[in-house]
Amino acid sequence: MPEETFVIVGASLAGAKAAETLREEGFGGRIVLMGEEIERPYERPPLSKGFLLGQESRDKAHVHPADWYEKHDVELRLGTAAARIDRVAKQVWPASGEPVGYDRLLLTTGASPRHLDVPGSKLQGIHYLRSMGDSAKLREAISHGGRRVVVAGAGWIGLETAAAAREYRNDVTLIEPEPTPLHGVVGPEVGGIFAGLHRKHGVDLRLDQGVAGFWGAGQVSAVVTSGGAEIPADVVIVGIGVKPNTALAEEAGLDVSDGILVDESLRTSDPDIFAAGDVAAAYHPLLGRRIRVEHWANALDGGPAAARAMLGRDVSYDKIPYFFSDQYDMGMEMAGTSAPGEYDEVVFRGDREEMEFIAFWLAGGRVVAGMNVNVWDVTDDIQALIRSGKEIDRDRLTDTKIPLTEV
Template sequence: MPEETFVIAGASLAGAKAAETLREEGFTGRVVLIGEEIERPYERPPLSKGFLLDKEQREKAHVHEADWYDKHEVDLRLGVSVAAIDRAAHQVRLSTKEPIGYDKLLLATGASPRQLEVPGSRLQGIHYLRTMADSAALKQALAPGGRRVVVAGAGWIGLETAAAARSYGNDVTVIEPEPAPLHAALGPELGAVFAALHREHGVDLRLDQGVAGFWGAGQVSAVVTSGGAEIPADVVIVGIGARPNTRLAEEAGLEVSNGVLVDASLRTSDPDIYAAGDVANAYNPLLDRRIRVEHWANALNGGPAAARAMLGQDVTYDRVPYFFSDQYDLGMEMSGIATPGEYDEVVFRGDVEGREFIAFWLSGGRVVGGMNVNVWDVTGDVQALIRSGRPVDTTRLADPATPLADLV
């Protein structure tokens, strides 16, 4: 019987962890891991955190040691991409024109930053953050300090890079069209907490306005807001979200809608093709809905889940979404979904002003999201509350003397 070949399109965290899992689960066939970057697979959180702040070395971000792939007989192809999928022939064609047959295919192609298409958007000095090279270039731009930095977007990337820019001693202005930072992710209640945090650290927050354009002669020198203000800028960081990289799936005729549509086993509309990580819009049985999650934990856990499903194991990927962030002296972990419209109440436990608390988002009396801020070792209990789906007593929920485990 011919040796099976599993191809992974995307040498990302999800792709690398899938390859690792295939070997751990005893798969002895050929594993081909294909990535368009020349950097071997790495984790992305350090790009806006430790690596950008010059607190962590580049090597710490890598998923595996350099020799891991050879030792585990994973054919790692860097600097090359999958150009097309021929589903009928069970074959992918690389950007080098080389064809590779597959028995199973995993799409781990991730997402790309949304571009700000306004006048002047091609000027030098405007940065997007997605790759290790992007982070290295941004660090070089910020590290001298004394620069005028404008951040477009007060989402997670925008706020983390704003905090990094301030840590280097730069003047920072953040422009955000919503009424609060992180409004689309957390709502106004927690948005106000992060607004106060950044203002206390000297960030000029310009809310309820967007970016209308950029000025400069080759190099950006100012940002023009939708309100007509002109803000001097030496460095601009654009963090306005990301789009899933679905071109391959679309051209192959797979079902796509805000990502590659997959079932609870991360299987696409083609039974031999799977998708994981940022690119996958997956049905989550716990939430009884589709979600596309761009956070680190989804790639970390989704890649292995897809690998097991590719091996024919019975897989149900129903994890509670999880995310973490570090900004100045604030560290937080977020579990669940807390976007406006998904909840009807926010309950706080602890010292909000002192930024040592847990926030719970509730819908119909049930916890749907939880964020622990400078409070640790509670994520398991928070996620258990979400998974239980049971109504909680909000008085006890707000009481730090009541163990969270007693509420599950």
């Protein structure tokens, strides 16, 4: 019987962990891992955290040591963009070179930053953050301090880069069209807490307004808001979300809608093609609907789950979405989904003034999400409450004297 070939398109965290899992699970066939970047697979959280702040080395972000791929007989093809999938011939065609045949194919193509399409958007000094190279350029731009930094978008990337810019002693203005930071992610109750955190650290928040354009002669020198204000800027950081890289899947005729549609085993509409990470809109058996999760943990867990499914294992990928962030002296972890419309109320356990608390999002009396801020070793307990699906006694939930395991 000829050797099987498994191809992974996307040399990302999800792709690299999938290759690792295939070998750990005993797959002895050929593994081809191809990626558009020339950097070997790395984790993205350091790009807006430790690496951006100069606290972590470039190498620490890499998923595996440089010699891991050769030692484990994984063909790592960097600088190799996949241009086309021929599902009939079961081949992946790179942008240049010969096609690679596959028995099973995994797409871990990730997502790309959304760009602002406004006057002046091509000026120098406007930064988007997605790659290691992006982070290195941004660090060089803000690390000397004394710059006027304007951040467009108060999502997680916007808040983390704003915090990094302040740590480097820059003047920072944050522009956000919603009434609070993170408004569409955690709602106004917790979004307002993050507004207070950044104001406390000297960030000038311009809420309820967006970016109308940029001024400058070659180099950006000002940002114009939708309210008509002109904000001087030496550096601009745009963090207005990402869009999944689905073009390859769409052109191949796979089912796509805000991501590549996959079932709970991460299988696409083609039984020999799978998808994982940011690009996958996966059916979540616990939630009973499809979700697309853009966070690190989804890539870390989703790649291995897809690898096991490719091997024919019985997989039901039901991880609770998980995220963490570090801003100034605040560290937080979050589990579950908490967008407006998905909850009825938010209740708090602990001291919000001292920034040591847990926020719980409730829907129908059930916990659907929880965020622990400067409170540690409770993530498993929060996830257990979410998984239980039971109605919770609100008073017991908010009473710090009662352990979460006894709520």
